[in-house]
Amino acid sequence: MYDVSERSLNRRQFLKSSLALAAGVAALGPARVLGEDRDQCTRWAFLSDTHVAPDPDNHYRGFYPYRNLLEIAGRIAYDPPDGVVVTGDLARMRGQTGAYENLKTLLAPVTEQRPVYLGLGNHDNRDDFSLVFETALGDDMTVEEKRVITAVAGPMRLIVLDSLLVDRAAGLLGRSQRTWLKSFLEACDDRPTILFFHHRPRIDLLDTRRLFDIIEPAAKVKAVVYGHSHKFRFSEYKGIHLINVPATGYNMSDSQPVGWVEARLTEKSGQFTLHALGGNRELDGCSENLCWRS
Ligand SMILES: [Fe+2]
Secondary structure: OOOOHHHHOOHHHHHHOOOHHHHOOOOOOOEEEEEOOOOOOEEEEEEOOOOEOOOOOOOEOOEOHHHHHHHHHHHHHHOOOOEEEEEOOOEOOOOOHHHHHHHHHHHHHHHOOOOEEEEOOOOOOHHHHHHHOHHHHHHHOOEOOEOOEEEEEOOEEEEEOOOEOOOOOOEOOOHHHHHHHHHHHHHOOOOOEEEEOOOOOOOOEOOHHHHHHHHOOOOOEEEEEEOOOOOOEEEEEOOEEEEEOOOOOOOOOOOOEEEEEEEEEOOOEEEEEEEEEEEOOOOOOOEEEEEOOO
16 A cells, blocks of 8 residues: 555645544554544545556556546545545556556645555556555555555544455455454454455455454444445445445446545445446446444
């Protein structure tokens, strides 16, 4: 994940946000504190599968991922939420430094104002990613060979996990990351928590059962957000909301949108609004309201 909150946060603009009323500035270190007022609503943009290539003209199924992200980042930057999470498959094929350089440039209008947390997917390459986003390395290495970010944003806690399994399309959190997660959840307060990673629970995430053995009893975990399928979908498993974020790069089926999800999160619930700029735009602007389990 890449977190630019420490370096690039525009303090004046940040202070204008609802979060900043209570927060001040983001804290250094793995546990970012963007605001602690639990009565607040925090607004985030959830993106996935940006699939940016070294060549800006790279296209697939009639979609141009570079141009899509250029437009989306511009829209987000115009009315910036409190932060952005991208759940992996940042790069187009096998993750090259040119792809990550382009990604960094495309996200700059947002990262200059707000924290952006980047997860890794099966099309990403840790070494190439790290070469471009090296400034984030030091305090992200909470778990050996995995990249984890935690943040507190108003009433919510966000945990970005790493499901990239090298040279495999499927994903795995792995024992060390699961062990860390279990300990972390036991130690942190009862703030409603959302987990983020790339792969789909029960389908592509190979250690789904072991993950849910940890998070099902942890009532503070309310939802899991992921990508990979290039589909927009809500479901529920063991009382935990599963939110599949569409791709910004391209869809795999004409029935699916290309775009991102805007989330308004409170201590009790979340409202998730689709912003579709391509593909099936039928649900553009439509919202799904989810209540957190108790
Ligand atoms: Fe993808």
